[in-house]
Amino acid sequence: MKAFTVSFLFLLCTQAHAQPLRSLKTVPVPKPAGLENYVRDNSALIALGKALFWDMQAGSDGVTACASCHFHAGADHRAQNQLTDPLRPFPPNLVLDMVYFPFRWLSNPEDRGSTVLRDLSMRVGSMGLYRRKFLGIEPGQAAELGEELQDRPEFTVNGLHLRRVTQRNSPSVINSVFFVSQFWDGRANRVFNGFTPSGNTIDAPGAWATTSAGLERRPVRLDPASLASQAVGPIMDHLEMSYEGRTWPQLARKLFSLRPLALQTVAAGDSVLGALVHSSGRGLREGYLDLVQRAFLPAYWEWPQTLDGGFTQAESNFSLFWGLALHAYQSTLVSGDSPFDRFQEGDTSALTPDQQEGMRFFQTTGRCTTCHGGPEFSAASFTAGAGRNNRAFTRTGVRPVEEDPGLANGNFKSSGLRNIELTGPYFHNGGQATLEQVIAFYERGGDFGANNGAIRSFRATPAQRAALVAFLKSLTDDRVRYDRAPFDHPELCVPTGHIETAIAVAPYPNSARERWAAIPAAGAQGHLSPLGTFEDLINGSNASGRAHSMMEACTAPLP
Ligand code: HEC
Ligand code: HEC
Numbered sequence: 001m002k003a004f005t006v007s008f009l010f011l012l013c014t015q016a017h018a019q020p021l022r023s024l025k026t027v028p029v030p031k032p033a034g035l036e037n038y039v040r041d042n043s044a045l046i047a048l049g050k051a052l053f054w055d056m057q058a059g060s061d062g063v064t065a066c067a068s069c070h071f072h073a074g075a076d077h078r079a080q081n082q083l084t085d086p087l088r089p090f091p092p093n094l095v096l097d098m099v100y101f102p103f104r105w106l107s108n109p110e111d112r113g114s115t116v117l118r119d120l121s122m123r124v125g126s127m128g129l130y131r132r133k134f135l136g137i138e139p140g141q142a143a144e145l146g147e148e149l150q151d152r153p154e155f156t157v158n159g160l161h162l163r164r165v166t167q168r169n170s171p172s173v174i175n176s177v178f179f180v181s182q183f184w185d186g187r188a189n190r191v192f193n194g195f196t197p198s199g200n201t202i203d204a205p206g207a208w209a210t211t212s213a214g215l216e217r218r219p220v221r222l223d224p225a226s227l228a229s230q231a232v233g234p235i236m237d238h239l240e241m242s243y244e245g246r247t248w249p250q251l252a253r254k255l256f257s258l259r260p261l262a263l264q265t266v267a268a269g270d271s272v273l274g275a276l277v278h279s280s281g282r283g284l285r286e287g288y289l290d291l292v293q294r295a296f297l298p299a300y301w302e303w304p305q306t307l308d309g310g311f312t313q314a315e316s317n318f319s320l321f322w323g324l325a326l327h328a329y330q331s332t333l334v335s336g337d338s339p340f341d342r343f344q345e346g347d348t349s350a351l352t353p354d355q356q357e358g359m360r361f362f363q364t365t366g367r368c369t370t371c372h373g374g375p376e377f378s379a380a381s382f383t384a385g386a387g388r389n390n391r392a393f394t395r396t397g398v399r400p401v402e403e404d405p406g407l408a409n410g411n412f413k414s415s416g417l418r419n420i421e422l423t424g425p426y427f428h429n430g431g432q433a434t435l436e437q438v439i440a441f442y443e444r445g446g447d448f449g450a451n452n453g454a455i456r457s458f459r460a461t462p463a464q465r466a467a468l469v470a471f472l473k474s475l476t477d478d479r480v481r482y483d484r485a486p487f488d489h490p491e492l493c494v495p496t497g498h499i500e501t502a503i504a505v506a507p508y509p510n511s512a513r514e515r516w517a518a519i520p521a522a523g524a525q526g527h528l529s530p531l532g533t534f535e536d537l538i539n540g541s542n543a544s545g546r547a548h549s550m551m552e553a554c555t556a557p558l559p
Pocket of ligand 2: 370
């Protein structure tokens with residue numbers, strides 16, 4: 001009896017951690033309860049969200065979209081001016097190269113006790129905005145009025161300002177709807193308060209709603225809606241999308257005065273926006289206010305007068321609209337049709353024998369499913385127990401705890417691994433360029449500190465390592481690889497690094513010029529060539545036959 005209890009408990013514990021692998025098609029997409037109290041047309045909401053996510057006019061500089069850091073399989077693989085280090089000096093505007101990876105380099109990568117040849121505390125993040133103070137908007141203009149502010153030396157070259165870089169690597173937004181909370185440290189809460197990422201309604205004033213008696217503030221509490229909580233973060237963040245001091249109603253007034261995506265080509269065959277494309281082929285013919293009014297109940301925008309401060313009800317409720325629209329759009333970014341999924345659905349030829357061997361290794365010797373189990377390959381998903389299991393956030397010792405505590409004590413979100421081949425560099429610090437480097441990291445039992453046995457070193461033969469990599473590559477959905485629906489998108493121009501001379505145009509004579517690359521528009525059928533990996537890009541092998549080569553010229557007018 002005792003033996004039975006012990007083994008039963010053991011079974012319970014291990015099962016609570018390691019969810020069985022299965023097709024993502026078996027998992028319903030979580031939806032916020034009570035959404036119908038705000039939304040009347042979900043397809044209009046998705047269209048609004050997709051336009052806002054890709055619109056370069058949303059950032060204060062008039063050229064930075066959410067997508068600017070999430071354009072490549074939902075992540076960012078740019079190679080220049082992507083470094084930062086909150087703790088130490090680092091080279092500005094550096095072009096990343098394979099020689100810098102992995103950031104912690106050992107004489108024997110499989111042995112964590114071997115000689116340390118290099119150890120870098122830098123992070124590969126994503127470049128956002130120049131540091132500027134917000135001075136105002138000019139209706140009809142995407143670029144806001146700003147004033148240059150002094151920045152730290154690493155974001156300055158020859159006295160010229162550079163775009164600043166986020167302190168962590170951009171994770172993919174694809175399949176993020178399945179996470180209970182967002183960000184590497186989970187700080188975007190599952191409860192959306194209508195205004196901030198924290199989930200705490202004390203932080204939020206509530207939404208303005210009309211009633212028979214007039215206007216009232218109504219607290220917002222939508223759950224599960226971590227993608228909405230997340231979305232209201234970067235758009236107001238001074239490093240990512242906003243000059244310092246901009247407010248929500250000001251952003252709304254600007255966007256309501258502009259044609260959605262006016263700078264960008266939108267494919268006539270876009271799976272969501274195709275029906276709305278402007279006759280010029282650029283942007284949409286329906287405005288943001290029209291889309292808001294189609295998507296949301298009149299109680300949130302119909303008030304005929306302006307409120308205190310001179311803004312309309314719709315402008316005053318813009319954080320609510322923004323959060324829910326981006327939540328709705330990103331909820332459609334589900335990649336459940338990889339060879340792995342087809343194998344799980346019974347197509348035994350979908351995985352090669354090598355990939356099947358890698359899958360066995362992943363579940364057994366590698367113990368990867370402890371934290372990357374279930375259909376989402378993450379213990380931080382709803383399937384894995386709504387984040388209440390102790391593997392949702394774990395300490396794998398990527399960097400010393402003092403450098404970045406994550407959620408606390410060096411715990412970071414057990415990321416999902418789908419499409420992982422395309423979303424390098426890896427880990428919260430972007431310190432590994434290839435899957436082979438990641439596997440060596442696990443093989444040596446991590447780099448810093450103990451982890452209560454969660455990460456244990458193991459031995460693998462070269463053939464087993466190759467099989468594990470082959471298995472991880474079977475998690476790529478070809479719709480992601482070719483930007484096919486629902487992953488199709490408008491054109492986007494992204495800055496790809498600075499030329500170290502001044503823009504020399506008022507009002508920003510001290511900002512450095514920059515290079516741009518086009519991510520061409522894709523309709524529902526996607527591109528003919530596949531997306532490349534981060535390694536392809538920094539090796540230069542991206543040029544031949546890859547979409548997102550980062551060498552295509554932009555058609556959008558740029559500063
Ligand atoms: C300047 C680059 C940048 C911009 C612009 C940006 N992001 Fe991100 N995004 C990041 C980084 C970096 C992280 C990780 C931050 C962290 O975990 O601390 C992130 C995290 C996320 C996540 C969490 C995914 C996960 O697995 O936890 C989502 C979702 C997301 N971003 C969506 C958006 C949306 C929506 C916008 C626009 C409102 C946006 N991002 C704008 C860089 C950016
Ligand atoms: C104890 C839990 C745990 C185990 C076991 C584990 N991982 Fe992870 N994994 C994590 C966490 C946490 C992160 C994020 C760490 C960070 O960035 O600091 C991560 C990140 C990753 C990433 C990078 C994700 C990205 O988007 O950058 C890959 C790839 C990965 N793991 C693969 C594996 C493989 C393969 C195994 C088995 C050999 C494995 N993991 C075992 C917890 C775990």
